[in-house]
Amino acid sequence: MDGLHAPTPPGLGIVPRKAPPLDIAAIPRFWFDNDPFKTRFFDALSLLFPEGEKFFIACVRDYRANITDPALQQQVKDFIYQEGQHGALHTAFNDRLKAQGVQVDRILARQRKIMFDGFRGKLPRRYTLGQTAAAEHLTAIMAHRFTHADVFGRADPIARALFAWHAVEEIEHKAVAFDVLRTVAKGGWLNRAASMLQVSVTFPLHVVLLMNHLLKLDGVLPDPQVWKDGRQWLLGSDGLLRPLLGEYLQYYRFGFHPNDQGDVARIQRWREEFAAHGDARLATDRTLHA
Ligand SMILES: [Fe+2]
Ligand SMILES: [Fe+2]
Numbered sequence: 001m002d003g004l005h006a007p008t009p010p011g012l013g014i015v016p017r018k019a020p021p022l023d024i025a026a027i028p029r030f031w032f033d034n035d036p037f038k039t040r041f042f043d044a045l046s047l048l049f050p051e052g053e054k055f056f057i058a059c060v061r062d063y064r065a066n067i068t069d070p071a072l073q074q075q076v077k078d079f080i081y082q083e084g085q086h087g088a089l090h091t092a093f094n095d096r097l098k099a100q101g102v103q104v105d106r107i108l109a110r111q112r113k114i115m116f117d118g119f120r121g122k123l124p125r126r127y128t129l130g131q132t133a134a135a136e137h138l139t140a141i142m143a144h145r146f147t148h149a150d151v152f153g154r155a156d157p158i159a160r161a162l163f164a165w166h167a168v169e170e171i172e173h174k175a176v177a178f179d180v181l182r183t184v185a186k187g188g189w190l191n192r193a194a195s196m197l198q199v200s201v202t203f204p205l206h207v208v209l210l211m212n213h214l215l216k217l218d219g220v221l222p223d224p225q226v227w228k229d230g231r232q233w234l235l236g237s238d239g240l241l242r243p244l245l246g247e248y249l250q251y252y253r254f255g256f257h258p259n260d261q262g263d264v265a266r267i268q269r270w271r272e273e274f275a276a277h278g279d280a281r282l283a284t285d286r287t288l289h290a
Contacts, residue, residue: 012264014078014172015271019089020165020280022158024096031156036220037211037230042163043097044210047104048203049090049166051111052135053083055120059132060177062125063184072179079176082169089162101217107210126185130195133177133187134251137196137258138203140174141247143167144262147270149288151240160288161281165274168267175258189254196251 032038057080067073094104119128145151146167152160181187215221234240250256273283 012172012267012271014075014082014176015169015275016078016081017085017165017169017274019085020161020274020278022089022162022280024089024092024158024162027093027096027156027159029100031159033154036215036218037226038233040211040214040218041207041230041234042159043214044207046090046093047097047107047210048111048206050087050094051108051115053087053090055115055128056132056135056177057083058116058120059125059128060180063129063180066184067180069183072176072183075173075176076180079173082173086166086169090166093159093162097214102214107213111206126181126187126191127195129177129181129185130187130191131199133181133192134196134199135203136170136174136177137251138199138248139170140258140262141244142241143170143174144247144266145240145244147171147266147287152284152288157281157285161284164270164284164287165280168270168274171262171264171267174262178258193252200248 030036030039032042060076060079064073064076067076094102094108098104119131123131143166146163152163181192212221215226220226232239235242247261250261267287270283270287273286274280277283
């Protein structure tokens with residue numbers, strides 16, 4: 001570490017928690033506000049997580065043997081543990097989609113081909129670590145947003161507990177891939193900017209393609225009003241993702257570091273609750289209603 005930045009967000013450590021027991025099978029089909037578009041946005045994210053997280057782990061592992069700082073070495077270990085647990089619980093969540101007719105295995109096989117045969121098979125290791133740090137930044141700024149009480153207010157309590165647990169841990173480990181890129185792989189600004197530009201196209205593109213597929217299965221497409229209303233909810237002037245634009249752009253600043261942004265105080269309540277009783281649903285309910 002160069003001493004300029006705290007290794008984890010101030011006041012936070014990376015806690016390697018076992019995936020919390022949640023009754024995933026009980027989550028209804030349209031679990032978010034009984035709304036297909038809102039539900040399928042988060043379902044699409046969930047479909048991207050298990051393979052994406054395996055990719056992130058592989059890209060950070062490429063440099064693991066070169067890490068000399070014991071603090072960063074420990075963070076990488078905890079990062080790998082957390083991402084592994086996320087993959088496990090999101091796999092259970094995605095298995096639920098199979099019963100709805102979603103070809104989950106085919107979708108995941110295609111993602112593996114793109115990420116492991118395509119990206120990792122053809123691109124330099126330093127660049128794929130750049131892709132990982134970029135994706136982790138997008139995940140972290142969404143995670144900060146998703147821990148706002150107003151976001152999941154009308155969502156199913158089990159599904160939102162899954163996303164809240166995941167969001168808290170994404171915030172805890174948000175700087176790990178970035179720090180390995182910067183201090184160990186010596187990835188510079190050009191790597192960071194180029195990989196972020198690419199991920200900013202390919203990640204939303206995959207979300208849209210998956211949503212299109214899922215909403216067609218639901219029979220709500222090809223109604224153009226569905227995309228129109230959904231776009232407003234997601235990207236409109238008071239949309240879900242609109243407040244993230246500034247934090248997104250910060251990534252292109254020369255002196256950017258993930259721990260310099262985001263309100264981490266908000267997730268403290270969740271962490272304290274979970275540490276006390278280990279019930280993700282209760283911790284989420286109490287945090288959202290705080
Ligand atoms: Fe994750
Ligand atoms: Fe992550």
